[in-house]
Amino acid sequence: MRADLLQRAAARQQARAEAGLLRRLRSVTAxxxxxxxxxxxxxxxxxxxxxxxxxxxxxVREALCSAAARWGVxxxxxxxxxxxxxxxxxxxxALAAWTGRERALLFATGYMANLGVLDALLQSGDVCVxxxxxxxxxxxxxxLCGAELRRYPHGDVDAAAxxxxxxxxxxxxxxxxxxxxxxGDVAPLARLAALAxxxxxxxxxxxxxxxxxxxxxxxxxxxQAGLDARQVPILMATLGKALGTQGAFVAGDAxxxxxxxxxxxAHVYSTAPPPALAAxxxxxxxxxxxxxxxxxxxxxxxxxxxxxxxxxxxxxxPSDTPIQPLWLGSAVTAQDWSSALExxxxxxxxxRPPTVAQGQARLRIxxxxxxxxxxxxxxxDALGALRQHHAQPAPDAGA
Ligand code: PMP
Numbered sequence: 001m002r003a004d005l006l007q008r009a010a011a012r013q014q015a016r017a018e019a020g021l022l023r024r025l026r027s028v029t030a031x032x033x034x035x036x037x038x039x040x041x042x043x044x045x046x047x048x049x050x051x052x053x054x055x056x057x058x059x060v061r062e063a064l065c066s067a068a069a070r071w072g073v074x075x076x077x078x079x080x081x082x083x084x085x086x087x088x089x090x091x092x093x094a095l096a097a098w099t100g101r102e103r104a105l106l107f108a109t110g111y112m113a114n115l116g117v118l119d120a121l122l123q124s125g126d127v128c129v130x131x132x133x134x135x136x137x138x139x140x141x142x143x144l145c146g147a148e149l150r151r152y153p154h155g156d157v158d159a160a161a162x163x164x165x166x167x168x169x170x171x172x173x174x175x176x177x178x179x180x181x182x183x184g185d186v187a188p189l190a191r192l193a194a195l196a197x198x199x200x201x202x203x204x205x206x207x208x209x210x211x212x213x214x215x216x217x218x219x220x221x222x223x224q225a226g227l228d229a230r231q232v233p234i235l236m237a238t239l240g241k242a243l244g245t246q247g248a249f250v251a252g253d254a255x256x257x258x259x260x261x262x263x264x265x266a267h268v269y270s271t272a273p274p275p276a277l278a279a280x281x282x283x284x285x286x287x288x289x290x291x292x293x294x295x296x297x298x299x300x301x302x303x304x305x306x307x308x309x310x311x312x313x314x315x316x317x318p319s320d321t322p323i324q325p326l327w328l329g330s331a332v333t334a335q336d337w338s339s340a341l342e343x344x345x346x347x348x349x350x351x352r353p354p355t356v357a358q359g360q361a362r363l364r365i366x367x368x369x370x371x372x373x374x375x376x377x378x379x380x381d382a383l384g385a386l387r388q389h390h391a392q393p394a395p396d397a398g399a
Contacts, residue, residue: 021331021352032056033370036347043347044375046365051213051322052294053370054284055244067279075272079106080261083272087279092249094285099211099219099237101229101251105260108273110208110238110248111137115144116264117204117234117250118173122147127170129163131155131187133180135206147173154180157191164199172199178207178221179214182356182364184323186210189225193232204234212242212288213322218295229253243284247273294369298322301367301376308380314392317362325351326363326383329393334361337386344382 016022030037033053036045054060067087077083088106095104107113118141122128126147130138133154142149148170152159164172174196176187189205196203210221222232229235234256239247250260260267288294305324309316317325328334334350341348341363352361367376 019331020335021354034368034375038347041342041345043342043345044378045347046367046371046379047347047349048366048368049209049241050244050370051209051242051298051366051368052218052244052288052291053368054242054287057244057284057287059287060244060280060284063283064276064280067276068274071275071279073274073276075275077272078268078270079272080268085272085275085278087275087282088272091278091282091285094282095249096251098217098285098289099235099251100223101235102253103257104249104251105257105264105267106273106278107248107250107264107267108270109246110135110206110236110240111140112266112270113236113238113248113250114138114206115141116260116266117236118142118145118147118175119265120260120263121145121202122171122173125170127164127167127172129160129172129174129201131160131176131180133183134175134177135181135208138175138177138204138206142175154183155185155188157188157195160192161195161199164195164201168199172201173204174199174201175204175206177209178205179209179321179323181209181323182325182351182362183317184209184319184321184325185317186214186221186321189222189227189232193225193227197231202234203232204236205232206236208236208238208241208248209321209323211237212291213295213298218242218288218291239281239284243281243288245277245281245284247277247281291369297369298367301369301371301373304373304376305365305367305380308376309383312380312384312387314383314387316365322367324365324367326365326392328361328363329359331361333390333393334363337363337390340386340390341382344385346379346382348379 026039028036028038033056034045075083092104114137122145124146128142128147129150132151150163179186205222207220212218214221215223233252235251239245331352338350348363351364
């Protein structure tokens with residue numbers, strides 16, 4: 001007999017619940033960074049990707065409101081069918097200039113941008129070589145486009161080289177996150193660029209978590225690594241993290257952007273993001289560009305958390321980015337720590353399988369320039385108190 005799809009989905013959900021891994025949608029009724037009101041309780045949040053604290057910035061809010069007054073709310077059509085308004089064009093030009101690329105193209109989300117690029121460039125018979133810890137959207141994009149997906153162990157450029165060398169005649173895309181979203185470490189960008197050049201592969205870097213945070217003027221991880229547009233011909237980044245708004249872009253030369261405009265179905269067949277959002281993002285971009293003081297403040301919080309955690313004997317995964325994972329191993333332990341922190345007034349979500357591999361659960365502590373020194377101090381106090389009751393497992397078991 002034919003399986004009933006909804007019953008099967010319900011059974012999968014039941015299995016996930018029994019494994020204690022059910023994801024829960026919770027209600028946030030107020031935010032004033034770094035505070036949120038979650039399920040009715042005011043908590044100090046270490047869960048946001050608003051790394052520079054721009055999501056609530058007065059100039060960004062003002063840009064959104066005044067552009068909405070002028071342009072209305074919706075773009076009313078896809079970019080190619082009249083939805084591409086002046087604020088979109090202005091933002092694309094500013095993003096290209098900021099990242100040192102010829103042009104940039106907007107997408108509604110980062111997930112769509114990654115699907116769009118892979119779909120536009122790759123076809124059956126090609127190979128897509130990716131870091132095993134790349135974001136789900138890069139992995140899904142490779143699955144959808146029909147190319148052969150090969151995943152190399154995290155950060156292992158030699159393994160990537162072997163995978164590329166094994167198929168010398170296939171057109172190849174080498175893709176990596178710039179900053180890994182659940183680990184916080186930075187990809188070996190210079191080595192990946194050298195490998196791509198040597199193997200005649202095209203390199204794509206997803207710098208969702210590096211843009212605004214790393215490099216001079218916040219131009220990102222690729223700029224910080226001293227790599228140019230020739231070495232990293234496809235640069236993707238999102239707007240919903242350090243820029244505090246929503247959406248994403250791909251930047252590169254005119255050949256790339258023209259091809260995406262024609263062939264990236266996620267761009268062609270989707271309504272353009274609201275023009276007011278583009279205007280707000282442009283305001284955020286200017287603040288991020290000039291935000292050396294914000295980056296300095298963020299770096300100070302990162303250093304404070306890392307040295308405080310080390311003094312408490314707590315193990316954070318190696319990272320100099322705002323993503324500071326506290327490795328706990330089992331999903332149950334990670335959930336226990338998260339719940340215990342919440343009871344003390346902090347929102348620090350547990351990241352569990354399948355977002356990370358089995359046995360690799362962790363707390364993902366996300367820092368922001370919106371955090372003050374006393375906020376991190378309070379978190380460290382709470383972690384220190386927790387450590388009295390719950391031992392942190394040995395990190396080498398899986399980190
Ligand atoms: N790439 C990376 C590395 C990400 O972390 C994310 C967001 N979690 C995305 C892409 C997707 O971006 P968006 O949230 O805009 O869809």
